[in-house]
Amino acid sequence: MNHLHLAHPHADAPTTSPLPAGAVRMLDGTAVLPLFDAEQATGVTVHDLAAHRAHFGPRRSYLGHAADTLLADMDAVELSGRGGGHFPTAAKWRSVVRAGAGGTVVANAAEGEPAIAKDAVLLLTRPHLVLDGLAAAVEVLGAREGVVWLHDGAWASARSVTRALEERRAAGEADPPIRIMLAPARYLSGEATGIIRTLEGGPTLPRWVADPARPWSPGQRPVLVNNAETLARAALLGYVGAAAYAPTSLLTVVSDTYRVVVEAGPDETFGQVLARSWRSPDGQPPVAALLGGYGGSWVRWQQLAPMPVDNAALKTVGLSVGAGLLGPLPHGACGIEESARILRYLARQSAKQCGPCVFGLPAVADLVDRLVEGRLGRRDKHSLDTYVREISGRGACRHPDGALRMLTTALTTFSDDVARHKHGRSCDAPLHSIFPLPEEA
Amino acid sequence: MSRVVPLREARPQAGPAAGPRLRLDPSVCDGVGICSHLAPDLVAVDSWGYPVVHAEPLTDKRDVRQAEAAVNACPRKALHLL
Numbered sequence: 001m002n003h004l005h006l007a008h009p010h011a012d013a014p015t016t017s018p019l020p021a022g023a024v025r026m027l028d029g030t031a032v033l034p035l036f037d038a039e040q041a042t043g044v045t046v047h048d049l050a051a052h053r054a055h056f057g058p059r060r061s062y063l064g065h066a067a068d069t070l071l072a073d074m075d076a077v078e079l080s081g082r083g084g085g086h087f088p089t090a091a092k093w094r095s096v097v098r099a100g101a102g103g104t105v106v107a108n109a110a111e112g113e114p115a116i117a118k119d120a121v122l123l124l125t126r127p128h129l130v131l132d133g134l135a136a137a138v139e140v141l142g143a144r145e146g147v148v149w150l151h152d153g154a155w156a157s158a159r160s161v162t163r164a165l166e167e168r169r170a171a172g173e174a175d176p177p178i179r180i181m182l183a184p185a186r187y188l189s190g191e192a193t194g195i196i197r198t199l200e201g202g203p204t205l206p207r208w209v210a211d212p213a214r215p216w217s218p219g220q221r222p223v224l225v226n227n228a229e230t231l232a233r234a235a236l237l238g239y240v241g242a243a244a245y246a247p248t249s250l251l252t253v254v255s256d257t258y259r260v261v262v263e264a265g266p267d268e269t270f271g272q273v274l275a276r277s278w279r280s281p282d283g284q285p286p287v288a289a290l291l292g293g294y295g296g297s298w299v300r301w302q303q304l305a306p307m308p309v310d311n312a313a314l315k316t317v318g319l320s321v322g323a324g325l326l327g328p329l330p331h332g333a334c335g336i337e338e339s340a341r342i343l344r345y346l347a348r349q350s351a352k353q354c355g356p357c358v359f360g361l362p363a364v365a366d367l368v369d370r371l372v373e374g375r376l377g378r379r380d381k382h383s384l385d386t387y388v389r390e391i392s393g394r395g396a397c398r399h400p401d402g403a404l405r406m407l408t409t410a411l412t413t414f415s416d417d418v419a420r421h422k423h424g425r426s427c428d429a430p431l432h433s434i435f436p437l438p439e440e441a
Numbered sequence: 442m443s444r445v446v447p448l449r450e451a452r453p454q455a456g457p458a459a460g461p462r463l464r465l466d467p468s469v470c471d472g473v474g475i476c477s478h479l480a481p482d483l484v485a486v487d488s489w490g491y492p493v494v495h496a497e498p499l500t501d502k503r504d505v506r507q508a509e510a511a512v513n514a515c516p517r518k519a520l521h522l523l
Contacts, residue, residue: 206468207466207468208466208468351468353468354467354468354470354491355471355472355487355489355490356467356491357467359489359491360487363488363489386488390487390488390493394467394487395468396466396467396468
């Protein structure tokens with residue numbers, strides 16, 4: 001592991017973007033973390049309970065009419081789920097409210113995506129904002145308890161949350177019951193249906209639900225699963241109100257030696273974000289970027305650079321901020337080879353439940369390996385197209401869809417590389433393994 | 442034996458429900474394949490022997506009967522008529 005390059009990539013660059021006057025941001029800088037096992041996030045001040053309360057005042061209670069105000073504010077700022085799905089948060093809360101009280105709210109911070117660290121940064125530096133959001137959701141929904149859902153091995157985050165809960169207890173804060181749960185350290189441990197299945201006594205594996213608006217089992221208590229950043233944003237919104245809320249996005253910019261978590265303003269372009277968060281190995285802008293997550297989309301940098309970090313704008317061109325990955329591919333790296341590695345990883349991280357995912361993804365990964373080796377024949381190409389078409393939309397969760405989205409956008413974005421590999425010539429890329437993949441058991 | 446079919450819209454769309462839909466829980470399906478024999482008009486089989494079910498609401502009575510037969514015969518209880 002390389003800890004040598006944890007100084008800020010651009011010491012002289014601004015670490016925050018300009019926001020409208022009066023707007024309140026979540027972070028006071030950009031956070032720099034190692035590729036794996038973040039013990040701390042340098043560049044962002046850690047807010048303990050005293051600092052947090054000095055900033056925002058006492059925790060808001062949402063036991064009465066305040067709940068309606070918060071939901072209305074969520075509608076006003078179009079708060080959406082930051083785990084990747086960007087489903088309207090208020091609509092999700094209301095559907096759980098309709099299902100009845102006595103359930104559980106989960107702050108989902110199991111970042112299965114190896115390249116993404118925004119939730120870890122929040123738990124390490126703004127644990128009380130996440131806990132305030134969790135407490136708010138428990139109160140609005142009339143739930144019985146809150147759960148902070150982490151993956152096994154996220155010890156620094158677990159310590160930070162434990163310390164924060166102790167601080168709140170010691171200060172006599174009137175919180176609902178909140179506990180920490182550890183999920184297996186797998187890519188899919190943050191999948192919402194798998195979390196609910198675990199709360200109901202089952203394994204931490206995704207499951208098929210007939211009605212996505214009621215993902216819990218019949219007769220079981222309702223469960224709201226929200227990404228940790230989403231809950232932190234709900235808390236922030238409750239403190240500052242819709243007018244002063246800054247609709248920013250937390251992006252994790254990944255390079256070959258570190259990850260940088262940036263809070264991007266809504267008018268900031270991806271080009272501006274990268275200029276203050278990424279050190280190019282050759283001083284050039286990247287060729288392309290992987291946006292959203294490992295199950296996201298490749299985009300040519302020329303297209304992405306002038307676009308604002310605004311999910312509504314991205315949606316019009318079929319893109320999404322997703323879970324906030326911004327993975328630039330420098331010149332000298334091969335997009336096809338990087339995609340083949342990521343695809344193989346995603347195939348191995350299947351929950352091994354649904355046939356199209358269990359058998360389909362490895363079959364596709366084999367064909368992409370043939371492509372990389374320049375051995376993809378015409379029949380192989382036909383099989384690849386067929387498999388991609390067959391697998392799409394057929395898992396209990398969206399894991400295979402994401403893997404195929406990453407692949408198909410790679411094949412179009414890197415069509416020149418595809419052509420080179422097809423003719424049996426390696427592209428001779430000098431840079432390899434740009435994207436971090438954990439060692440698998 | 443497997444036959445490759447073009448996939449129809451796999452994600453059911455909300456709208457005025459004209460009839461029940463045949464739904465598959467792919468996480469419990471083992472690709473036994475009885476469904477594709479009992480409901481050949483509604484269930485195709487992919488390259489790995491797993492069912493691809495017709496996603497549209499079933500309006501034809503004959504389709505509904507086929508779907509019911511497939512639902513009842515599934516040894517994994519993976520099919521639902523909803």
